Amino acid sequence: PIIKDLFGLTELEIRLARVLRLKKAVVVQGDSDQSDWVKKEMGRAGVRLLKQTARPGQVVAVAGGTTVAAVAEMMKASPALRESIFIPARGGLGEEVELEANYITSLMAQKAGGRYRLMHVPEQLSHEAYDTLIREPHIQEVLELVRSARIVVHGIGDATTMATRRKSSPELLRLLQEKGAVGEAFGYYFNRKGEIVYRGRSLGLSLEDLENVEMTIAVAGGAGKAEAIAAVCPVSGRDTLITDEAAARAILKQH
Ligand code: G3H
Numbered sequence: 001p002i003i004k005d006l007f008g009l010t011e012l013e014i015r016l017a018r019v020l021r022l023k024k025a026v027v028v029q030g031d032s033d034q035s036d037w038v039k040k041e042m043g044r045a046g047v048r049l050l051k052q053t054a055r056p057g058q059v060v061a062v063a064g065g066t067t068v069a070a071v072a073e074m075m076k077a078s079p080a081l082r083e084s085i086f087i088p089a090r091g092g093l094g095e096e097v098e099l100e101a102n103y104i105t106s107l108m109a110q111k112a113g114g115r116y117r118l119m120h121v122p123e124q125l126s127h128e129a130y131d132t133l134i135r136e137p138h139i140q141e142v143l144e145l146v147r148s149a150r151i152v153v154h155g156i157g158d159a160t161t162m163a164t165r166r167k168s169s170p171e172l173l174r175l176l177q178e179k180g181a182v183g184e185a186f187g188y189y190f191n192r193k194g195e196i197v198y199r200g201r202s203l204g205l206s207l208e209d210l211e212n213v214e215m216t217i218a219v220a221g222g223a224g225k226a227e228a229i230a231a232v233c234p235v236s237g238r239d240t241l242i243t244d245e246a247a248a249r250a251i252l253k254q255h
Contacts, residue, residue, distance in 0.1 A: 063104075
């Protein structure tokens, strides 16, 4: 805390929480767009928060991306985490395997010493495949578990960056642009006002399910994500955001 105050990070946290209507903001020093260790620090802060708040028997839903992967990499076991079940928040979103929620969930669970279940569902399902899959007992069981999540850990992405990384069609890229998509979180794309402008047809946690979640932890940093974070965070209204100084300062400059 002394170090934080020295850099004015505590004040940044308070201002950011107020502006983005967050339950709590945690700001680490630096810019994760510039250096990888800043992302690791966000990961470490995520682990600290998870360890502090964990309760035995809880379900933790985990989303994908490099920042949540940093939380998984930094994860350490604790008694309550050993008695937690980790589950992917969503099925595939068209990312590389290492960035998919399934992979990151298993990594996080193993490091935490907890149990995990996976959701083997591909991205961009057809209507028919979606309707069939959703009736599968195994899938239903996993989906029920996701909906019982006490904690959700997710990243936030810049809309265009995410759509490109997931190799979206030129049509979708155009649509997102037309609709003014700026931010993305677990497969939903949001405009500047925080309205959903697009969602893919993949299975998992829906935005409505977040109402029953006790704590959502968003982990996202880098000045380049300022607009995305500012659009996505106020949506749930009770997110805890773990971010970095560069994103925090850029957001506060706009507000
Ligand atoms: O949904 C958001 C993205 O998964 C964020 O990905 O952490 O690699 O930027 P990232």
